[in-house]
Each structure stands twice: as structure tokens, then as C-alpha cells.
Amino acid sequence: MHKKSKAAYQKALRYLPGGVNSPVRSLRAVDHHPVFMQKARGPYIYDLDNNKYLDLCLSWGVHILGHNHPAVIKAVRDALKQGTSYGAATEKETELAEMIVKAVPSIEKIRFVSSGTEATMSALKLARAYTGRKTILKFSGCYHGHAEIPDVIEVPYNDSKAVAAIFAKNKHKIAAVIVEPVAGNMGVVLPEPGFLKYLRRVTKENRTVLIFDEVITGFRLAYGGAQELFGIKPDLTCLGKIIGGGFPVGAYGGQAEIMDLLAPLGPVYQAGTLSGNPVAMSAGIAVLKILKGKNFYHKLNIRAAWTINELRRHTGRRKVVVNALGSMFTIFFTDKPVHNYTDAQASDPKSFAEFYKKMLRAGIYLSPAQLEANFIPSGRS
Ligand code: PLP
Numbered sequence: 001m002h003k004k005s006k007a008a009y010q011k012a013l014r015y016l017p018g019g020v021n022s023p024v025r026s027l028r029a030v031d032h033h034p035v036f037m038q039k040a041r042g043p044y045i046y047d048l049d050n051n052k053y054l055d056l057c058l059s060w061g062v063h064i065l066g067h068n069h070p071a072v073i074k075a076v077r078d079a080l081k082q083g084t085s086y087g088a089a090t091e092k093e094t095e096l097a098e099m100i101v102k103a104v105p106s107i108e109k110i111r112f113v114s115s116g117t118e119a120t121m122s123a124l125k126l127a128r129a130y131t132g133r134k135t136i137l138k139f140s141g142c143y144h145g146h147a148e149i150p151d152v153i154e155v156p157y158n159d160s161k162a163v164a165a166i167f168a169k170n171k172h173k174i175a176a177v178i179v180e181p182v183a184g185n186m187g188v189v190l191p192e193p194g195f196l197k198y199l200r201r202v203t204k205e206n207r208t209v210l211i212f213d214e215v216i217t218g219f220r221l222a223y224g225g226a227q228e229l230f231g232i233k234p235d236l237t238c239l240g241k242i243i244g245g246g247f248p249v250g251a252y253g254g255q256a257e258i259m260d261l262l263a264p265l266g267p268v269y270q271a272g273t274l275s276g277n278p279v280a281m282s283a284g285i286a287v288l289k290i291l292k293g294k295n296f297y298h299k300l301n302i303r304a305a306w307t308i309n310e311l312r313r314h315t316g317r318r319k320v321v322v323n324a325l326g327s328m329f330t331i332f333f334t335d336k337p338v339h340n341y342t343d344a345q346a347s348d349p350k351s352f353a354e355f356y357k358k359m360l361r362a363g364i365y366l367s368p369a370q371l372e373a374n375f376i377p378s379g380r381s
Pocket of ligand 1: 118120145214
């Protein structure tokens with residue numbers, strides 16, 4: 001089934017560490033070799049051996065419209081004809097910025113970068129400059145890119161009491177609380193009622209910057225992201241994935257008072273050769289125009305609920321917990337509810353690996369690790 005993939009992997013091992021450019025692509029977590037892909041269209045992706053899969057990884061949540069949406073491809077083609085990068089200002093950046101500012105409740109100004117990692121890294125730097133403090137509070141199991149975060153305190157997700165204790169002990173020291181408002185990187189874990197509200201309250205009381213890392217949830221859960229869904233406005237928001245339409249993009253934005261500390265207006269230096277790249281901006285604009293359409297999320301979520309239910313039936317007699325919100329979900333191989341990283345880690349990686357390989361043979365490409373999110377794409381309308 002994977003003859004060409006196996007050969008491609010052997011060759012890749014000679015030149016790329018582990019044969020891949022991002023660790024989870026190795027499929028080690030499911031005791032498999034990497035599956036090399038060659039093309040994709042709509043909800044389907046095809047490997048080198050021409051096996052066709054229903055893609056429920058979707059480039060880790062990037063392709064909310066499925067692959068190669070005609071409107072996105074057209075926008076990219078048109079942009080390419082004008083050149084691929086100028087390293088100078090373009091109107092496309094303002095156009096996408098305006099769309100995002102109008103969509104996401106808390107964003108007044110935004111800065112584009114080239115990845116989610118760059119977005120979170122820069123947002124943290126900005127929060128530190130704004131508050132004149134160093135310490136960052138984050139939650140175990142939340143992922144905010146691969147950059148090292150120094151001076152970090154970690155507490156369990158959904159644990160407001162632990163957060164309160166840290167604030168009590170560290171008066172006027174915490175620069176920022178960074179959180180995935182719906183976690184996707186320990187598998188999907190939902191915020192318990194009141195958790196995000198508490199984070200908003202305690203950060204306000206302590207003049208700490210609240211950062212929502214919406215690299216996954218932005219434009220995924222609603223047009224205004226998780227913050228629209230839960231009705232909570234953070235001070236800064238990180239975005240990525242969907243807003244680049246399949247091209248390398250990240251962004252961070254928030255209150256103008258904070259964002260205006262960035263150079264050239266203020267002292268916080270952050271720059272990027274390909275930031276606001278015109279091809280990526282064009283793809284993002286094309287995607288957002290479709291997401292803005294009437295009932296887009298309502299239809300997507302109905303489709304998602306149906307697909308998730310079908311998939312659950314294939315887990316057989318094993319005990320599983322399905323955490324889902326809208327079009328993102330994880331099937332945990334455990335019989336206890338999953339509210340935080342410790343709960344998530346209780347799921348059985350062997351049972352998941354078995355299920356994963358069975359699904360792969362059946363033509364379904366899930367995100368290749370137990371503690372990851374899967375995604376459902378919209379239909380074409
Ligand atoms: N933040 C979250 C919540 C993510 O899920 C990711 C990546 O999956 C990142 C940040 C980092 O984004 P990137 O992989 O584009 O650097």
C-alpha cells in the first residue's frame with residue numbers, strides 16, 4: 001500500500017533529520033513510517049502510491065474549505081502574476097488586516113508574521129514590554145509554538161484555583177497569561193464554564209496581559225474565533241493557519257495601545273523579510289471572504305457533527321471519550337473525561353495507534369498522534 005512512501009522515506013532520511021521537517025509528520029507516535037503526499041483536492045489527499053484519503057488533518061487545521069478551493073487558487077494565481085515578494089508595503093496587507101479587525105472582537109491593530117510560532121513569541125515579547133514584567137503563566141498541554149519561553153510558570157488547564165494561587169504569590173510580576181481558549185494541542189480540550197471568564201477577571205485585576213492563542217481556533221470555531229463564541233475579549237490574540245489560506249502566515253493583534261509599542265512607532269523591535277507576503281495575503285483574503293458567507297459555520301458544524309459520529313462508530317467496543325467543538329475534535333482512548341493534560345495523557349497510545357492504522361487502511365487520514373486535534377472541512381457551495 002505504501003511502497004513509494006517507504007522508498008521516499010529512506011531517501012529523505014539521508015538528508016533530513018528523521019526524514020521530516022516537522023516531527024509529528026514522522027508518524028512515530030502511531031508506530032508507522034511517514035506517508036508522503038503528492039496532491040490534494042477538496043476533502044481528499046493522495047499519497048505517492050496514489051492512495052486516496054479523506055483528510056481530517058487538513059494541514060493541521062489550515063484548510064477549513066478543503067484543499068485547492070477554486071476561489072483561493074484563483075486569488076493566488078492572480079497574485080503570482082504580480083510577483084511573489086517585495087519586502088515593501090502592499091495594499092493586500094491592509095485589506096486582510098481590515099477584514100480581521102472587523103471579524104475578531106478584541107483586535108484593533110494587527111501585525112502579520114510568517115508562522116504561529118513567530119506570532120506567539122512576538123506577542124509575549126510585546127506583553128513583557130507593555131507591563132515591564134517578565135513572568136509568563138501558561139497551561140500544561142497548551143502549545144504556543146516551538147520557541148523557548150523563559151520565566152514561565154505552568155499550571156493545569158481549567159484550574160482557576162491554581163491560577164489564583166500563582167497570582168497571590170507573584171503580585172505585580174506576571175506579564176502575561178497565554179492560553180488556547182479551546183485547547184487543540186493535548187487533543188481537543190474545552191474550557192470549563194467560567195474558566196476563561198476567570199482568566200479575564202484575574203488578569204484585569206493584576207494588570208496582566210491576557211493572550212488568546214487562536215492559531216487553531218481563529219476563524220475555525222466562529223468568524224470571530226473562540227473569543228466571539230465565549231464572549232470574552234483578550235488583550236492580545238495570536239492567529240495563523242486559516243488566515244494564510246495554505247501559505248506560511250501568522251499574526252498577532254489587539255488593543256492599539258499595546259500594538260503601537262511595536263517599531264516603527266515604539267521600542268519593541270519585530271520584523272520579517274516575508275511578513276505580509278502578498279501571495280499569502282491574497283490567499284487569506286479569498287478564504288475569509290467565503291467564511292464570512294451566511295450560515296457558513298452553522299453548515300460546517302452540522303457536517304462536522306455527522307462525520308465525528310460516524311468515525312466514533314469505527315472505534316469498535318473500546319471505551320473512548322470524544323471531545324469536540326464545532327469542526328475540531330479528538331477521540332481519546334480512555335474512559336474518563338478529559339479536562340486537562342493529565343487526563344489526556346491517560347489515553348492509551350497503543351489503542352490509538354491501532355485505530356489510526358485501521359483508519360489509514362480504510363482511507364481516512366487523521367492527525368497522526370493521539371494528543372492532537374482533527375478537523376472537518378466545509379462542503380463546496
Ligand atoms: N499556537 C498554537 C495553538 C498552535 O496549534 C500552533 C501550531 O500548531 C502554533 C502556535 C505554532 O504555529 P506554527 O506551527 O505555524 O509555528
